[in-house]
Amino acid sequence: MQAIVQCKNLTHYYGNRCIYENLNFEIPQGRILGLLGKNGTGKTTTINILNGYLKPRSGECLVFGENSANLSPATKQKVGLLIEGHVQYPFMNIAEIEKFYAAFYPQWKKEAYWELMKMLKIDHKQKLSQMSCGQRSQVALGLILAQDAELLILDDFSMGLDPGYRVLFVDYLSEYARAENKTVFVTSHIIQDMERLIDDCMIMDYGGIILQRPVKELLSNFKRYRLKSVDVEKLNGVDGIFHPVTIKENTELYSMLKKEELLEMFSSKNILADNMIEENLTLEEAFIGLTGKY
Ligand SMILES: Nc1ncnc2c1ncn2[C@@H]1O[C@H](COP(=O)(O)OP(=O)(O)OP(=O)(O)O)[C@@H](O)[C@H]1O
Numbered sequence: 001m002q003a004i005v006q007c008k009n010l011t012h013y014y015g016n017r018c019i020y021e022n023l024n025f026e027i028p029q030g031r032i033l034g035l036l037g038k039n040g041t042g043k044t045t046t047i048n049i050l051n052g053y054l055k056p057r058s059g060e061c062l063v064f065g066e067n068s069a070n071l072s073p074a075t076k077q078k079v080g081l082l083i084e085g086h087v088q089y090p091f092m093n094i095a096e097i098e099k100f101y102a103a104f105y106p107q108w109k110k111e112a113y114w115e116l117m118k119m120l121k122i123d124h125k126q127k128l129s130q131m132s133c134g135q136r137s138q139v140a141l142g143l144i145l146a147q148d149a150e151l152l153i154l155d156d157f158s159m160g161l162d163p164g165y166r167v168l169f170v171d172y173l174s175e176y177a178r179a180e181n182k183t184v185f186v187t188s189h190i191i192q193d194m195e196r197l198i199d200d201c202m203i204m205d206y207g208g209i210i211l212q213r214p215v216k217e218l219l220s221n222f223k224r225y226r227l228k229s230v231d232v233e234k235l236n237g238v239d240g241i242f243h244p245v246t247i248k249e250n251t252e253l254y255s256m257l258k259k260e261e262l263l264e265m266f267s268s269k270n271i272l273a274d275n276m277i278e279e280n281l282t283l284e285e286a287f288i289g290l291t292g293k294y
Pocket of ligand 1: 014037038039040041042044
């Protein structure tokens with residue numbers, strides 16, 4: 001599968017502060033990749049590097065094979081970008097802004113925009129400046145879809161949208177991207193939306209990427225285990241065990257290891273693992289299991 005985005009050994013600092021070193025990832029054509037990470041791990045930074053707005057300290061990012069620091073206008077036209085829900089030109093109404101954007105994009109598909117705008121129960125003459133934050137986000141998303149870009153980059157796309165509209169948009173985007181073989185890179189803190197939408201997840205922690213893999217594969221291998229209280233000191237730092245914690249009578253931990261493998265490890269460490277229960281996880285629970293609760 002051809003890679004639409006390739007980030008190689010990306011290192012970024014703000015002043016003396018290291019955000020990450022040697023970040024490597026690819027986005028294959030036709031896949032929907034979700035970038036998940038706690039506040040301040042560097043998601044927007046990565047998106048800004050990918051769009052050429054920020055220069056990394058070292059490493060490079062290729063978009064359609066071109067260095068992101070120097071994208072040609074033809075390549076820029078293939079990228080639809082949403083940065084944290086912003087729409088410029090607040091003095092325009094939804095019809096004016098549609099006409100304005102259309103002039104920049106030869107492949108403009110106004111039906112995609114108006115299909116979404118139909119859901120907006122507002123007067124077409126109302127200016128963007130008089131809309132709510134969520135309504136403005138909907139306009140921004142409509143404008144992105146109408147560009148018919150090959151690569152869509154949506155940073156915090158759910159910002160300001162109510163639950164009904166989020167589900168509607170996620171389903172719409174997922175159908176649209178799959179039908180048209182679009183490549184999508186999204187971030188959102190609303191992981192239920194991500195689970196409904198994405199094929200692959202990339203999870204970032206402070207300093208780098210913890211993992212990138214298909215969501216189905218992650219959820220079939222990464223489990224939560226509950227057992228009767230054990231001494232978590234013996235488990236801290238053990239390879240393959242994430243965030244063991246004991247609360248009152250019970251211990252909980254997360255692991256990619258199978259139950260039998262865990263039991264074998266416990267027995268080698270003289271840990272009594274009575275009645276250990278294996279639990280399946282949602283993507284949100286897996287994210288917390290990998291990155292910790294705080
Ligand atoms: N222009 C800047 N100058 C200095 N530090 C910055 C700058 N922009 C971001 N940072 C810092 O870099 C870190 C990463 O920021 P970034 O916006 O990439 O995080 P994020 O993962 O997108 O966070 P969030 O989930 O809160 O949107 C944060 O600690 C932030 O304070």
